[in-house]
Amino acid sequence: MSGLALNSITKQFGPFTAVDNVQLSVPHGTFVCLLGPSGCGKTTLLRMIAGLDSPTDGAIVLDGKDITQVPTHKRELGMVFQSLALFPHLTVGENIAYPLRIRGIGPEEQVKRVDELLAMIHLTGYADRPVHKLSGGQRQRVAIARALAISPKLFLLDEPLSALDAKLREAMQVELRKLQQQLGITTIVVTHDQREAMTMADTVVVMSGGKIRQAASPIEIYRKPADRFVADFIGSTNLLPLTAQGGSALVLGHSVAGISAPAGQGQASLSVRPEDVKLGAPGEGRITGKVTFIRDLGGTIETFLDVSGTEVVAVSTPRERPVVTVGQDVGIVIDPETAVVLSA
Numbered sequence: 001m002s003g004l005a006l007n008s009i010t011k012q013f014g015p016f017t018a019v020d021n022v023q024l025s026v027p028h029g030t031f032v033c034l035l036g037p038s039g040c041g042k043t044t045l046l047r048m049i050a051g052l053d054s055p056t057d058g059a060i061v062l063d064g065k066d067i068t069q070v071p072t073h074k075r076e077l078g079m080v081f082q083s084l085a086l087f088p089h090l091t092v093g094e095n096i097a098y099p100l101r102i103r104g105i106g107p108e109e110q111v112k113r114v115d116e117l118l119a120m121i122h123l124t125g126y127a128d129r130p131v132h133k134l135s136g137g138q139r140q141r142v143a144i145a146r147a148l149a150i151s152p153k154l155f156l157l158d159e160p161l162s163a164l165d166a167k168l169r170e171a172m173q174v175e176l177r178k179l180q181q182q183l184g185i186t187t188i189v190v191t192h193d194q195r196e197a198m199t200m201a202d203t204v205v206v207m208s209g210g211k212i213r214q215a216a217s218p219i220e221i222y223r224k225p226a227d228r229f230v231a232d233f234i235g236s237t238n239l240l241p242l243t244a245q246g247g248s249a250l251v252l253g254h255s256v257a258g259i260s261a262p263a264g265q266g267q268a269s270l271s272v273r274p275e276d277v278k279l280g281a282p283g284e285g286r287i288t289g290k291v292t293f294i295r296d297l298g299g300t301i302e303t304f305l306d307v308s309g310t311e312v313v314a315v316s317t318p319r320e321r322p323v324v325t326v327g328q329d330v331g332i333v334i335d336p337e338t339a340v341v342l343s344a
């Protein structure tokens with residue numbers, strides 16, 4: 001297969017398993033985000049792909065070739081790691097040309113390539129500027145250009161945008177994704193920012209405790225989370241207790257048409273995104289909650305409800321907002337099409 005394959009990768013640090021039997025296939029030209037809470041093993045996994053750490057077990061295969069034992073400098077990688085900063089005493093052009101120079105590429109070819117890369121990152125004319133005179137976002141773009149100078153087979157980035165302020169980070173996410181699509185380069189980014197992952201990735205790999213919980217498209221991760229961890233970690237959700245009773249299931253004590261409990265499970269949960277909770281009049285057989293708090297954020301309105309001790313959050317836009325007030329009893333409508341049954 002053209003692309004990257006991680007075959008049963010495990011990394012132990014003494015008795016501690018930081019990466020646990022990871023299996024992942026990254027087709028050529030795709031953009032993968034490794035996403036998870038602090039300590040879940042995403043940086044360790046990226047470092048192994050980069051050759052900066054070796055797996056205790058398993059194999060890393062790039063374009064059909066086992067590279068597990070190949071040293072970093074022979075893997076044809078472009079890397080933007082937090083620790084790999086730009087050379088502050090060099091100009092933008094010298095920074096970008098550096099990997100070309102150490103590979104013995106002639107000065108004319110270097111200038112041509114630097115110009116191409118500067119155009120690509122929208123910094124044409126900046127070649128002679130010292131890097132310390134650049135803004136944070138411009139510096140980040142130069143680091144990206146430097147990593148791409150050698151046309152690598154794999155582009156690896158570890159939290160590349162975390163030092164930027166929120167607005168610039170969002171703009172750079174879009175820019176990085178466009179650049180990756182333009183070049184068709186296989187890219188793996190480590191991030192703990194789910195918005196970043198959802199914006200950029202073809203495949204989001206959600207990790208916890210060294211294991212992959214789910215690897216799927218952003219929309220599938222959001223709409224069809226594989227388990228409670230993923231449902232809770234990605235976006236916000238209502239995890240409602242689901243109990244089996246006879247052949248049907250009870251959600252917050254009520255049966256909901258179209259929802260059934262998983263076979264053989266005593267206890268399960270139903271994940272319902274706040275935007276999928278619809279409010280209506282309280283009615284016979286309908287889940288009813290009391291409004292405890294309303295947060296009007298302008299573009300969206302969050303309504304917090306108490307249903308026999310369980311908090312349910314509904315999000316609506318001002319247009320679709322049902323007029324409710326704190327203390328009021330309202331009916332809660334769950335659409336079985338958008339709700340996901342999760343075991344445990």
Ligand SMILES: Nc1ncnc2c1ncn2[C@@H]1O[C@H](COP(=O)(O)OP(=O)(O)OP(=O)(O)O)[C@@H](O)[C@H]1O
Binds near residue numbers: 037040
């Ligand atoms: N060299 C090492 N020796 C011992 N333990 C390590 C080493 N490197 C990482 N670990 C441990 O492995 C686990 C995974 O670390 P890793 O840096 O991969 O996590 P991460 O998901 O990237 O987290 P963060 O977002 O905080 O960087 C952590 O518990 C960490 O303490």
